[in-house]
Amino acid sequence: MSLQLLLIIAFSGAFITYILGKLSHRLRDIFAVFISCALVVIIALFYGKSVEKTFYLEFLDLPLFLRLNTLSWFFAITIAVVGVLSIIFSLSYIKKKERTDFYYFMMLLVNAGMLGIVLSGDLVSFYIFWEIMSWSTFLLISYNRGPALAAGMKYIIMSVVGSVAMLIGMLSLYASYGTLTISELAVHTSSASFGYILFLLILFFVTFGMKNAVLPFHTWLPDAHSEAPSPFSAVLSGILIKMGTYGFLLVMYIIIGLKNFLTLGQGLLSFHHILSIVGAITIIIPTFIAVIQDDAKRLLAWSTIGQAGYIILGIAYGTNLSIAGGIFHFFNHAAFKTLLFMAVGAVEYRTRGVRDLNSLGGLIKKMPITFIGALIGVFGLIGVPLTNGFVSKWLIYKTLILGGSPFLAFAALIGTWGTIFYSYKLIHNIFLGQLPDKYKDLKKAPFSMQLPMIILSSVVLLFGIIPGVPLKIINAIGISFGFKSLDVTLWGIASETGTLNTVNIFAAITVASIIVWLIFRAGRKAVSVAQDDNYAAGAYVPRDKYHYTVNFYNPLQRIISPFLRDFVDEFYTKLAGWTRNLCSGVRRIYTGYVGDYVIYIMLFLALLIFIQLKWSIW
Amino acid sequence: MNIIGIILFPPVAFAIGIFFIGLSRRIMARVQWRYGPPIAQPIIDIIKLFNQSSISHGIIFGLGVILSLAGSIVVVLFLPLGKICPISNSGGLLVIQ
Numbered sequence: 001m002s003l004q005l006l007l008i009i010a011f012s013g014a015f016i017t018y019i020l021g022k023l024s025h026r027l028r029d030i031f032a033v034f035i036s037c038a039l040v041v042i043i044a045l046f047y048g049k050s051v052e053k054t055f056y057l058e059f060l061d062l063p064l065f066l067r068l069n070t071l072s073w074f075f076a077i078t079i080a081v082v083g084v085l086s087i088i089f090s091l092s093y094i095k096k097k098e099r100t101d102f103y104y105f106m107m108l109l110v111n112a113g114m115l116g117i118v119l120s121g122d123l124v125s126f127y128i129f130w131e132i133m134s135w136s137t138f139l140l141i142s143y144n145r146g147p148a149l150a151a152g153m154k155y156i157i158m159s160v161v162g163s164v165a166m167l168i169g170m171l172s173l174y175a176s177y178g179t180l181t182i183s184e185l186a187v188h189t190s191s192a193s194f195g196y197i198l199f200l201l202i203l204f205f206v207t208f209g210m211k212n213a214v215l216p217f218h219t220w221l222p223d224a225h226s227e228a229p230s231p232f233s234a235v236l237s238g239i240l241i242k243m244g245t246y247g248f249l250l251v252m253y254i255i256i257g258l259k260n261f262l263t264l265g266q267g268l269l270s271f272h273h274i275l276s277i278v279g280a281i282t283i284i285i286p287t288f289i290a291v292i293q294d295d296a297k298r299l300l301a302w303s304t305i306g307q308a309g310y311i312i313l314g315i316a317y318g319t320n321l322s323i324a325g326g327i328f329h330f331f332n333h334a335a336f337k338t339l340l341f342m343a344v345g346a347v348e349y350r351t352r353g354v355r356d357l358n359s360l361g362g363l364i365k366k367m368p369i370t371f372i373g374a375l376i377g378v379f380g381l382i383g384v385p386l387t388n389g390f391v392s393k394w395l396i397y398k399t400l401i402l403g404g405s406p407f408l409a410f411a412a413l414i415g416t417w418g419t420i421f422y423s424y425k426l427i428h429n430i431f432l433g434q435l436p437d438k439y440k441d442l443k444k445a446p447f448s449m450q451l452p453m454i455i456l457s458s459v460v461l462l463f464g465i466i467p468g469v470p471l472k473i474i475n476a477i478g479i480s481f482g483f484k485s486l487d488v489t490l491w492g493i494a495s496e497t498g499t500l501n502t503v504n505i506f507a508a509i510t511v512a513s514i515i516v517w518l519i520f521r522a523g524r525k526a527v528s529v530a531q532d533d534n535y536a537a538g539a540y541v542p543r544d545k546y547h548y549t550v551n552f553y554n555p556l557q558r559i560i561s562p563f564l565r566d567f568v569d570e571f572y573t574k575l576a577g578w579t580r581n582l583c584s585g586v587r588r589i590y591t592g593y594v595g596d597y598v599i600y601i602m603l604f605l606a607l608l609i610f611i612q613l614k615w616s617i618w
Numbered sequence: 619m620n621i622i623g624i625i626l627f628p629p630v631a632f633a634i635g636i637f638f639i640g641l642s643r644r645i646m647a648r649v650q651w652r653y654g655p656p657i658a659q660p661i662i663d664i665i666k667l668f669n670q671s672s673i674s675h676g677i678i679f680g681l682g683v684i685l686s687l688a689g690s691i692v693v694v695l696f697l698p699l700g701k702i703c704p705i706s707n708s709g710g711l712l713v714i715q
Contacts, residue, residue: 364676432678505692508695512688515688516687517684520683522668525671526671526674526680527671527674528676
C-alpha cells in the first residue's frame with residue numbers, strides 16, 4: 001500500500017459518494033462510512049513506518065512528493081478518526097435536509113484535502129491541498145444559507161489572505177533556493193540570514209495563524225463555527241483549524257529547524273517568546289468572551305480559540321515538555337471538542353435548531369447519554385484529572401513554571417478558570433435545572449449520534465488514565481525535531497523536577513469515592529423529592545420556572561464587557577467598508593457613454609505626449 | 619512509609635480541620651463577649667447531621683456531594699505536610715489546580 005493509493009482512495013471515494021447519492025441514499029451513506037473507515041484502517045497500517053519522498057507528479061519543473069513521518073502519521077490518524085466519527089454523526093443529522101449528496105461529497109473532500117496536507121512532502125502539493133481544503137470548507141460553512149453565507153464569505157476572504165501570504169513565502173523560497181521540497185529546504189535554511197528567516201516566519205505566521213485563529217486573525221472563527229452544520233463544526237474545530245498547528249510545526253521545527261528558531265532574537269524579544277505571548281493572549285481574551293455568550297455553538301467556538309492558544313503556547317515555547325504538551329493538547333482538543341460539538345449538535349437536532357442556552361434546561365432525563373458525553377467533554381476541556389486534557393495542560397503548566405515564565409503560566413491558569421466558568425454555564429443551562437414544558441416529550445438522541453459520543457468519551461477517559469500511548473508517539477515526534485527525549489511511561493511522564501502518574505491519581509480518586517460513598521450509605525438514606533420541593537425558611541417558593549443559571553454571569557458581563565469589544569473585528573469591518581467605498585468610487589469612471597471613453601483615451605495620449613516632450617524618455 | 623502516609627493523612631487532616639473550626643468558633647465567641655460552643659462542637663454537628671434524614675433531587679445531586687468530599691480527600695494527599703507528601707511524585711501541586 002503506497003501513499004498515492006491512500007490519497008487516490010480518499011479523493012475518488014468523495015467523488016464516488018456523490019455519484020452514488022444520485023442512485024440511492026442508503027447506498028451512499030453506507031459507502032461514505034465504509035470509505036472513511038477504510039482510510040482509518042489504511043493509516044493505522046502505516047504505524048511506525050516512515051516513507052521518504054514518493055514521487056508522483058511534476059509541475060512547472062518542480063517535483064511533487066508525498067512522504068510520511070511520525071508527525072504526519074499522528075495528524076493523519078486523528079484526521080481519519082474524527083472524519084469517520086463525524087460522518088457517522090451526520091447520518092441522522094443531515095438526513096432530512098436538502099443537498100445531502102453535496103454535503104457528503106464536501107465532508108469527504110475536506111478530509112481528503114487534510115490528509116493530503118499532512119502527507120505532502122513539498123510546498124507546492126502542500127499549497128494545492130491547502131486550497132482544496134479551504135474552498136471545500138467554505139462551501140460547507142455556507143451550507144445552511146442565510147447568515148451562514150456571510151460567515152462563509154468572511155472565512156474565505158481571510159483564508160485567501162493567508163494563502164497569498166503562503167504563496168509569497170513559497171515564491172521567495174523558490175527564488176532563493178530553487179527548490180520547494182521540504183527536506184531540501186531544511187538543509188538550505190540552516191545557513192540563511194536572520195532577517196530572511198524572520199521574513200519567512202512572519203509570512204507563514206499570517207497563513208497558519210489565520211487557520212489556527214491566533215488572536216489578530218481569529219474573527220472568522222466564531223461565525224463559521226456557529227453557522228456550519230454541527231458535524232462539520234466538530235471537524236472544523238477538532239482538526240481543521242489544527243492544520244494551522246501542523247503548518248507551524250512544519251515551518252518552525254522542520255523547515256527552519258530547532259536551532260535557528262530558538263536563536264532568532266534574544267531574551268524577551270526572540271520570535272518564539274513573542275509567539276508564546278501571542279498564544280497566552282489568545283488564551284485569555286477569547287476565554288472570557290466565551291463566558292458571556294448565550295449561543296451554545298458560539299460559546300464553544302470562542303472556547304476553541306482559547307484552547308488553540310494553549311497549543312500555540314505549547315509549541316512556541318520550544319522545550320521538549322512544552323512541545324509534547326502542545327501536540328498532545330492538539331490531540332485531546334480534537335477528542336473533547338468534537339465530543340462537545342456533537343453533544344450540542346444532538347440537542348440542536350432534537351429540539352429542532354435551538355442553541356440558545358437560556359431557553360434550554362433539564363435535558364438530562366431526556367438525553368442521558370448525550371449528557372454524559374457532554375460532561376466528560378467538559379471535564380476534558382477544564383482539565384480535570386483523569387481526563388486527557390489534564391495531562392496536556394499539566395505538561396504546559398509544568399514547562400512554563402520550570403522555564404521561569406510566571407506570567408505565561410498565570411495566563412494559562414487564568415484560561416483554565418475562565419474555562420470552568422463557561423463550561424459550567426454550558427452544561428448546566430442545557431442539561432441540568434428545570435425542564436421547560438415544550439420539551440416534555442423529547443426523545444433521546446438516535447444511535448448514530450450516540451455511538452461517536454460514546455467512542456470519544458472513552459478516548460478522553462482512556463488517554464487520561466494511560467496517557468503513555470499517545471505520549472510515546474509524541475515523544476518520537478519531539479526527538480525527530482531534535483529535542484531531548486522525555487522519560488515516558490505508560491501512565492505518565494518523568495520530567496526534571498516532577499513526575500506525573502495518572503494511575504496513582506486514578507486509584508486515589510476511586511478509593512476516596514468508594515470510602516465517601518460508604519460513609520454516606522452508613523448515614524440515613526436521602527428521600528428523593530421533586531425539584532421544586534425546597535426549604536426556603538418559611539418563604540414562598542415560586543412555582544414557575546426558576547432556572548438560576550439564566551443570565552448567570554450578568555454581573556460579570558457588566559464588568560468585563562467594555563474590555564472585551566472585538567476591536568480586531570471592528571477594524572476588519574471598517575477596512576472592508578473603506579475598500580467598498582474606494583471601489584465604488586473607481587467604478588464611477590465607467591459611465592457607459594462612448595464620448596467619455598474617447599475623452600479618457602485623448603487625455604491619456606495627451607499625457608504621454610506631454611511626458612515625451614518634457615523629459616523625452618522613449 | 620508512603621502507605622502509612624496515605625492511610626494516616628486524611629484522618630489527620632480531618633482532625634486538624636475540625637480542631638481549627640472549633641477553635642475559631644470559640645475565639646469568635648470570646649471576641650463577641652459570649653462563652654461559645656465547646657471545641658468538639660463540629661464533631662457533634664457532624665454526628666447530628668448524619669442522623670437526620672435529608673432530601674435529594676436526583677443522582678447528580680447526590681454525586682455532587684460525594685465527589686466534593688472525595689475530591690477534598692484526594693487534595694489532602696497531594697498537600698505536603700512538612701517534608702512528608704504521600705503521592706507527590708504523581709503530579710505534584712499542579713494536580714490540585
